[in-house]
Amino acid sequence: MLELELEASRGELEVALSLSAASDRCLALVGPSGAGKTTVLRVAAGLFRPDRGRVTCAGETWLDTAAGIDVPPRSRRCGYVFQDYALFGHLSARDNVAYPLRGLPRAERRERAGALLARFGIAHRASARPRELSGGERQRVAVARALALEPRVLLLDEPLSALDARSRARAGRELAATLREIRVPAILVTHDFEEAAMLADEVAIVDGGRIVQRDEPGRLAGAPASSFVADFTGASVLHGEAEPEPGGLTLVRLEGGGSIRSTDEGEGTVAATVLPWEVSIEPPGWSGEGSALNAVEARVSTVTTIGNRARVGLEAPQPLAAEVTAGSAERLGLAPGVPVVATWKATATRLVPI
Amino acid sequence: MRGSPAFALAAWLALALLLSFLALPIVAIFVDVPPADLVAALGEPAALDALRLSLIATAIALAIILLVGTPAAYLLATRSFRGRSLATTLVELPLVLPPAVAGIGLLAALGPEGLVGGALGDAGIELVFQTAGVIVALVFVASPFYVRQAQAAFASVDPDVLAASRTLGAGELRTLLAVAIPAARPGLVSGAALAWGRALGEFGATLVFAGSLQGVTQTAPLAIVARFGADFTGALALSGVLVALSAAILLGVRYASGPQALGHARA
DSSP, X not given: OEEEEEEEEETTEEEEXXXXXXXXXXXXXXXXXXXXXXXXXXXXXXXXXXXXXXXXXXXXXXXXXXXXXEOOGGGTOEEEEOTTOOOOTTSOHHHHHHGGGTTSOHHHHHHHHHHHHHHTTOGGGTTOOGGGSOHHHHHHHHHHHHHHTOOSEEEEESTTTTSOHHHHHHHHHHHHHHHHHOOSOEEEEESOHHHHHHHOSEEEEEETTEEEEEEOHHHHHHSOSSHHHHHHOOOEEEEEEEEEOTTSOEEEEETTSOEEEESSOOOEEEEEEEOGGGOEEEOTTOOOSSTTEEEXXXXXXXXXXXXXXXXXXXXXXXXXXXXXXXXXXXXXXOOTTOEEEEEEEGGGOEEEEO | OTTOHHHHHHHHHHHHHHHHHHHHHHHHHHHSSOHHHHHHHHTSHHHHHHHHHHHHHHHHHHHHHHHHHHHHHXXXXXXXXXXXXXXXXXXXXXXXXXXXXXXXXXXXXXSTTSTTHHHHHHTTOOOTTSHXXXXXXXXXXXXXXHHHHHHHHHHTSOHHHHHHHHHTTOOHHHIIIIIIHHHHHHHHHHHHHHHHHHHHHOOHHHHXXXXXXXXXXXXXXXXXHHHTTTOHHHHHHHHHHHHHHHHHHHHHHHHXXXXXXXXXXXX
């Protein structure tokens, strides 16, 4: 369990927030750049000292400005993956990973570093310098180096944003697997809600140095507390198994029942994403005109009116969010408990392999 | 420069003029006197003494500059503290100080009658007319060349890389030795070369503060000046050796840290 509260001013920005992350859970901080997300990570790692604050990890106090406690970064054992990875340019990939293993015999350091590189599929790049590695390889070295520390907390600062679209999907999958394996609290910082929804168990939306709303990603998109959160929490993420269909579409059997189609190609375990404003709401019993239109039976869980639009949280086997005009929300009589059919086009369904 | 042949021509001419002006004296040193005479002039004990003293004194001075200047430059580059810009200015002051003034200042501070010279004398440390005094003068005059360059090199190291080292269990000393210095190496090497070159040519401050005693404080530049009235060939021979040494330092640095290392160091 990592608990953190802080007050700090950084230039124009006043950061004031508190949060906690349970062991083996990943909390994502999502917000625009300059919202104070990275400050949270730096305070957790001991790289930045806030005006007032407290950080505890597994009952150990790392920072307590009132009591004058400030454990230096080297003694906190925070696995920190920096935004541009901050690899040591003069060291090979293996020596980068072995850096935190000081104190062990040389042979053991090499062996452990080699094993970590192998775990991330880059054992053959062990002697390469960071500048000789691809973006995806650098990212894996950075994660391996953080794990070599046997960290008590994992801190990830935009771990995927430096990658191109193709290596991003793969790195995201690997990172999701890593986060499932490790048994320590993790904090992920990203400006991309979809990335957060895929990797994190819980999402906190950060704006102007404050946590605006915090919830599970599916519920957050369904019941945003403000228009800012509504705009920021984009897609709903549905997990399922994909298989190609004769017609050229991809069928996704959703976990918990139901199926949808996508024009994206995909096979095996996938995350299907759809933006709330692509989803429209029809009365129960409605059936669409063929396979190009997805239809999922659901029950309204929340209706949040933001100006002239209404964000509708839907309780289906997996939570889903729709956005309709305030007028049609009224016309359809949308209220918690009302059964509906959520419908959207196969062309509006993105598939991301997991 | 495309489309303006007149300007291009003028610029090329300017470069040619500059290069020949800079190269001419250096060429003259080697062609003015037959090489055999130069080698013979080097055989004199006074010339050998001066060269040996120059090498030893500059090596010790450089070691002191590296040992003290590196952590100091690191601090100036990576920490913000009250008075930092004042400290930076102070570090650079000897660059613009006339060497003779530096020598006078050292005398006034460390000489027998100086500000702290009395205390040094009581402790049995004498600098004036001693080799130690030469080293003090060299460190004073040459250290800014290293510290300035080192500060710039450390400042251009990605702060996240230093932060990464700290989160990975390294203390400040290990971060400096294992991460910051290797990352800043090209700048540090070229700064050290500049400082060494400056120390090797140091004249004014050494003469005023330590004097020109053969074998004790008479470094190669002092020996050149001491003899050029009476023995121009000998002065030329020593000059030739200094030119060769300086060129060797310059080329060595270029070779060791790539073509971009001199002048503008980037980590």
